[in-house]
Amino acid sequence: xxxxxxxxxxxFLVSALxxxxxxxxxxxxxxxxxxxxxxxxxAQMGSETAxxxxxxxxxxGLNTGGTGSVNLRFGASQAFLxxxxxxxxxxxxxxxxxxxxxxxxxxxxxxxxxxHLVADGAQIRPGTSQPTxxxxxxxxxxxxxxxxxxxxxxxxxxxEIKSIPEGTSYRMMIQPPDPADxxxxxxxxxxxxxxxxxxxxxxxxxxxxxxxxxxxCKPQ
Numbered sequence: 001x002x003x004x005x006x007x008x009x010x011x012f013l014v015s016a017l018x019x020x021x022x023x024x025x026x027x028x029x030x031x032x033x034x035x036x037x038x039x040x041x042x043a044q045m046g047s048e049t050a051x052x053x054x055x056x057x058x059x060x061g062l063n064t065g066g067t068g069s070v071n072l073r074f075g076a077s078q079a080f081l082x083x084x085x086x087x088x089x090x091x092x093x094x095x096x097x098x099x100x101x102x103x104x105x106x107x108x109x110x111x112x113x114x115x116h117l118v119a120d121g122a123q124i125r126p127g128t129s130q131p132t133x134x135x136x137x138x139x140x141x142x143x144x145x146x147x148x149x150x151x152x153x154x155x156x157x158x159x160e161i162k163s164i165p166e167g168t169s170y171r172m173m174i175q176p177p178d179p180a181d182x183x184x185x186x187x188x189x190x191x192x193x194x195x196x197x198x199x200x201x202x203x204x205x206x207x208x209x210x211x212x213x214x215x216x217c218k219p220q
Contacts, residue, residue, distance in 0.1 A: 034091045035074040042068035061088040076110035104137040127152035142174040169198040
């Protein structure tokens with residue numbers, strides 16, 4: 001009887017050791033969340049309300065409507081959407097990605113992390129590995145307002161790269177080629193990007209408070 005018991009015990013242990021790696025492995029096709037909703041006020045995630053603590057997955061879209069807002073965390077970095085704003089979020093190496101589809105987004109990248117924002121065809125990311133805080137507003141399909149509140153921003157658009165130093169704001173306008181301009185042929189018919197430095201750019205009260213909260217140099 002005792003020998004039979006030990007044989008059963010050994011068989012059970014061997015079976016458990018064989019099955020353990022299989023059970024520990026994630027199910028095929030399982031998608032891990034890329035972020036979490038820290039605080040939501042009347043914001044929508046897809047067709048549902050974005051609840052505090054909800055997971056954010058690759059491809060999730062968030063919309064704040066006319067009176068809502070939402071604050072998201074991706075690792076040690078964050079993103080904030082004030083009212084009348086919308087974006088689709090994506091997984092990205094060492095950080096997160098987002099497509100700004102309307103309104104304003106405030107992005108915070110902690111040291112060693114990054115963000116990759118796409119808006120009006122422009123690709124916006126931190127220019128260094130240092131902490132970065134940026135604010136981007138989509139004015140129209142051809143115009144953006146870009147502000148670097150901390151760190152340097154790198155903006156790639158229409159085959160050119162623009163650096164935005166800390167503490168500066170620019171209006172970026174994309175102008176289609178004018179067929180009547182003789183320089184168009186020489187330039188290959190590409191769109192023209194116009195950069196206008198904005199002095200004393202105003203920041204909304206809500207966004208200004210969030211900029212302070214998102215600053216990577218402050219404890220979370």
